[in-house]
Amino acid sequence: MTSPTIPNMLIPSHASTKYWDRICVVVQQSCFRLLKNQEVQATCFRKSVTISDKAQIASYKVAELIALKQKPHDIAESLILPACLEIVKIMFGNEAQRDVLKIPVSDDTIKRRIIDMLGFIENAVTAKLSTKNFALQIDESTDISGKAQLIGFIRFVDDTEIKNQFLFCKELIGHATGEDIFNSVSSYLEEWKLSWENCAGICTDGAPAMRGSIKGFCSRVKAINSNIVSTHCFLHRESLISKSLPSNLKSVLEQVVHMTGTICNNKKRVYCLKLRTELNFSSQTLLKDIKP
Structure with a gap:
């Protein structure tokens, strides 16, 4: 009713x-x-x-x-x-x-959140790279469990700004050879619909798996796109040079490293160094301006 x-x-x-x-x-x-x-x-x-x-x-x-x-x-x-x-x-x-x-x-929730954010970043970055040129920095390292990890960074131009972004970190399945590295990076690019044709440059260390003239990672990439410029990371080059320095130059380098570490480990010292650098720059600019 x-x-x-x-x-x-x-x-x-x-x-x-x-x-x-x-x-x-x-x-x-x-x-x-x-x-x-x-x-x-x-x-x-x-x-x-x-x-x-x-x-x-x-x-x-x-x-x-x-x-x-x-x-x-x-x-x-x-x-x-x-x-x-x-x-x-x-x-x-x-x-x-x-x-x-x-x-x-x-x-577990925090882990899922981080994975979700990584997916959001990948989607945002790859959406911008679909029609743009980019450069890659690839490095292979071993974690504490003895597994080989492949890390990739990407650099590209967004409007008028050059941006550097972390791209991926993948476990290498195999023996970390040039072919394994190439297959891993290629599969990732294919997954996100990126082409080697849009890659303008590659930066790696000097390991044979990376820079080998026949089976190295860079050689395999250049076989697809011969216009890619491959460079040896200057940080790795400096590290190699520091191992063979003469004793007099090595002592100077050790002193510089010690002073840098002492300053960077103290926030107050870092602030004072920045302030002094800014004051010196301002005074030099002022002197140039008042010169007749």
Whole structure:
């Protein structure tokens, strides 16, 4: 029986009685109560959805900070969240503390967040590179478990700005030969629909697997695109030179390294050095300007 038929049934039997007005008031109050409950439920639902969205954003922000600082994933659950709970409880009260508890920061969650952000970065970078030239820096290293890891960085021009981006880190399956490195990089480029034809340059170390004249990684790439310019990383060259320096030059290099480390390990010294450099530059510029 629908609600519109209720008044029609009540009118004949109660229209002439003193209870009709009271029945109308009761029905009206019930309708208002139902509407109010719906509004309260809708408000609570919107609030819960808003808190959930903010909690997800906060979770990604925490994961980003952990990745940037290169800290273990469980630090969010063991240190960051407890610290935030104490701060929020003191500053804003128990209700705000309950909202902070809704932020997902478990070890596995932080790991998934970092992987998601890596996917977002890859999508953004490769979308810009679909029709642009780029340069690659490739290096192979061994981690603490003895597995070979291939790391790639990319440089490209975005509008009028030169950008350097981390591209990938992949485990090498095989013996880390030039062919293995080439297949690994090629499969990654094909996955993101990037072509060797748009590659303008490659920078590697001097290992035979990288720069071998026949089976090296650079030789295999040049067989596809002969216009690619391959360079030997100057940091690797400096490292090789430092191992064969004469004793008098080596002592000077050691002193420079020691002084640099002493300055860089103290923020106050770094600030003073920057300030002094800026003052010297300003004074030299001023002297040039006042010269007749």
